[in-house]
Amino acid sequence: MTLRTDVLVVGGGATGTGIARDLALRGVDVVLVDRGGLAGGTSSRSHGLLHSGARYAPADRAGAEECIRERRILGSIAGACVRDTGGLFVELEDDDPDYLRAKHDACVDIGIPATLLTAAEARDRVPDLAPDVRRAMAVPDAVVYPSRLVAANAEDARDHGARILTHTPVEGMRVAGDRITGVRVGGQVDGAIEAKFVVNAAGAWADRIAAMADVDVEMHPxxxxxxxxxxADLDPVLNRGRDPGDGDIVVPHADEVVLGTTSVDVDDPxxxxxxxxxxxxxREECARMLPPVAEAxxxxxxxxxxxxxxxxxxxxGGRGISRGFFLLDHEIDGVANLASIVGGKLTTYRAMAEATADLVADRLGVDDPCITADRRLPGADDPARLDAFVAAFDAGGPSDADVRTGGDRDEP
Structure with missing residues (x-):
């Protein structure tokens, strides 16, 4: 069996489905493949914080500006894929007061709404805050439900002609001259896909996909x-008012909170x-901000x-600086119809998709512009419909399992 298309997108996380949606809305014929269900690699295994950009101010102004722009866009288009909770940066007695002061000033300069609160004002918002809270800063953070977000992007892509193929692993590529002429896939296709352009959106596995075309992409999982x-008693997201480190985020859901996270390099994703x-x-570090979670x-x-x-x-050279995304045009590596999109974060998936789709459209001679920032996602106002999309694309994951209808609360 051989499928032919304009663009093959490899990887069904937020970025891959965002690319498929963006291109399909421009009238491009797209096939997306993923070796499993959608969102299974990284997107649905996140902590689910939708960044306002405050976390990255003042260390990375461009990254902070990108986050607040994308956070506002998702607040407009994503409906029940997100929850508008707001957020607090919490300064404890042993935290450097200059950190929060500099962050506040940078947020104001960038245009991220930020309000300094006294300890009493912060405790009015979160009564169970630690007794040694010195002050806090309110910012427009939010919560994102990634399984719904990915599935809604895939549904809109499919509604506009894209073919979304789950459980279809890429097994190899045929390169002739400076072009990929065929991609061998297993699973439900068990054949080949011939595409004018191939996008590698495989996330932590992007190096393995690129290697099939004899291209080197260095990943650092x-x-x-x-x-x-x-x-059940937390409304805003909590961030520790210090340089990023282990256990510095608490993300509220309806009847639970998600505590995160650590940072450990691995060899094999x-x-x-x-x-x-x-x-x-x-547990220990998150309880420094919110003591009841120690025994929850x-x-x-x-x-x-x-x-x-x-x-x-x-x-x-460090964890504290914002991690941007990188669009790698492999024409310089001798493969003219391959690009990889790597790095980034869930908050900026749509911007990553737009940049990638712009490159692909230029190569294919497509003049239609990106419209994803203004077009509401399907099912945005209907949580049950969103959850039906999740089931249809096998996109469920642990990050938002408690929120989705039929979600598996016991997933390890």
Whole structure:
């Protein structure tokens, strides 16, 4: 069996489905393949924080500006894929007061709404905050439900002609001259896909896909743990008012909170491992902000793998600086119809998709512009419909399992 298309997108996470949606809305014929169900690699194994950009101010102005822009767009188009909770950066007695002061000033300069609160004002919003809270800063963070988000993007792509093929692993590529002339896939197709252009959106596995075309993409997979615990009394996202570190985020859901996270380099994203010390560290550190979570009943635990780009990690030399995305045009590597999109974060998936789709459209001679920032996602106002999309694309994951109808609360 051979399928023919204009563009083949490899990878069905947020970025891959966002690319398929963007291109389909421009009238481009698209096939998307993923080796499993959608969102299974990284997207649905995140902590689910939709960044306002405050976390990256002042260290990375461009990254912070991108986050607040995309957070506003998703607030407009994504409906029940997101929850508008707001967020607090919480400063404890042993945190450097200059950190929050500099962050506030940078947010104001960038245009991210930020309000400094006294300890009493912060406790009015979150009564169970730790007794040694010195002050806090309110920002427009939110919560994203990635399984719904990915599935809604895929549904809109499919509604506009894209073919979304789950459980269809890429097994090899045929390169002739400077072009990929065929991609061998298994699963439900078990044949070949011939495309004018191939987009590698495989996240932490992007190096393996690129290698099939004899192209080197250096990835730096990095794992982090998330713990969902039983706690129903938190409204805003909590961020620790210090340089990023283990256990500095608490994300509210309806009847639980998600505690995160750690940062551990791994060799194989298919076998990232786990460690008990990560669980203990995250519990302990998150409880510094919100003491009741120290003894709260655990509901589920999962590890996610960040799709970091190795040259960027080497240049950054530290965890605290924003991780941007990188669009790699492999024409310079001798493969004219291949691009890889790597790095980034869930908050900026739509911008990553737009940049990639712009490149592909230019190569294909397509003049239609991106419209994804203004077009509401299908099912945005109907949570049950969104959850039906999740089921149809096998897109469920642990990050938002408690929110979705029929979600598996016990997934490890």
């Amino acid at each position: 990095n794992r982090g743990v998330m713990i969902a615990v039983d706690y 298919d076998d990232p491992g786990s460690a008990d010390w990560e669980l203990d560290r995250v 009943e655990p509901i589920r635990t999962w590890w996610g793998v960040r799709p970091l780009y190795a040259p960027d990690e080497a240049a950054r």
